[in-house]
Structures are given as C-alpha cells and as structure tokens.
Amino acid sequence: MKQLLFIHSKAPHGSINAQEGLDAMLMGSAFAECTGLFIGDGILQLLDRQDTTGSGQKNFSKTFAVLGDYGVDNIYCSQSQLSARGLGLADLVIKVKPVSDAEIRQVLARADSILNF
Template identity: 40%
Template sequence: MSDEMMEDEGVVKKLGYVNRKAPYGTVYALESLEVVLIGAAFDQDVSVIFMDDGVYQLKKGQDTKASEMKNFSPTYRALEGYDVEKLYVEKESMDTRGLSADDLIVPVEIKSSEEIMQIMEDQDIILSF
C-alpha cells in the first residue's frame, strides 16, 4: 500500500464494518476480517459491528481440527494490535442466540439495537458482510 493512499490529505473517515454472518458456513466472516486487517493500514477511525449470526464469529472455544478448516477466531484478538479497538455487539442478537458476554473471545462493547443504529448512522462509510 502506498503512503500517498494512506495519507490522502490526512482526512480521517469513520469506517464501519457490519458483520452479520456466522463463521465457516460461508466465507463472509473470514473475508471481512481480512479486509479489516488490510484496511487498518489506512489509519481510519474503524468500528466493527457484530449482529445477527455475526455474533457467532466471536464465540469462544472454536476448534476446527475435526472439520479440517482454518480456525480464524484467534485473529480477532490481534485486532487490538492493529489499533482496531471499537468492537460492538448487538445485545438482541446475542440474547436470541443463547450467547452472553462470557461466551466471547475478545472484550467488546455490548449495545442495544438503538445504539447500534446510532453507531451505523455515525459512520462515513459502511462495509457490509
């Protein structure tokens, strides 16, 4: 990535990723994670939202040995090192899927649907997965 792209007039945009898909069944979750990691080089103000089945991406204790897939859940813990620190999870999605904060692999902020709506409204750009 070129420095010019990164510095593009020094304007910091609010960039929101919305993750709504479970891991493994489709490639959306992994693709999203890779885009977040690559995009982190651009020094934008990044927020990552997990809602609907996307909350399952953060489930602790994933073990892909028997199914012979790559377990990418530990990579969510690397996001902090990439300065991606705003992780939001919609409470309603967790409640309807039998998950609580203790089930998640990284510290997140748990938000109501209303608060998620506001976070989405606050973004300059939204990338949907």
C-alpha cells in the same frame, strides 16, 4: 480521519464471508478509523474455544485478538441478538461493547462508509 464501519453478520466457517470480513477490517485499520459491528449469526464468529478440526476449515477466530494491536478498539455486538443465541460476553474470544438496537442506529449513523460481510 474517515470512519469505516465493518458489519459482520454471517456465521463463521459456513462461507468465507467471515474470514474475508476480518481480513478487510485489519487492512482497513492501516488507512482509516475502523469500527466492527457484529449482528445476527455474525456474533458466532466471536465465540471462544472454537474447534474447526471436524469441518476442515481454518480456525481464524484467534486472529480477533490482534484487533486491539491494530488500533481497532471499537467492537460492538448486538446485545439482544447475543442474548437470543443464549450467549453472554464471557463466551466471546475478545472484549466487545454490547449495544442496544437504538445504539446500533447511532453506530450506523456515525460511519462514513459501511462494508458488509
């Protein structure tokens, strides 16, 4: 089975990239083995207890919880960039595997195709 890697690197809500990246990953899970990698401000998509009422945007962060049901179990997050934002794994809405920069290179190398969001 082909390995698709979805890289999420944009903050949620400021642009539609985050929401459509999640949609694409859910769709992809029906056809291929999908892996998610959250880097940079993309990590903020995973923040627990988001409240978007003030911004008028849809709070799609609850949807991350269904990734497991869709068979997307490999969700990685840059450890250094998580720490750089003053965050820890307990701040996130789902369980992710923290990875070092060297491990990120391995995740990239394992993918047959990479979709950037």
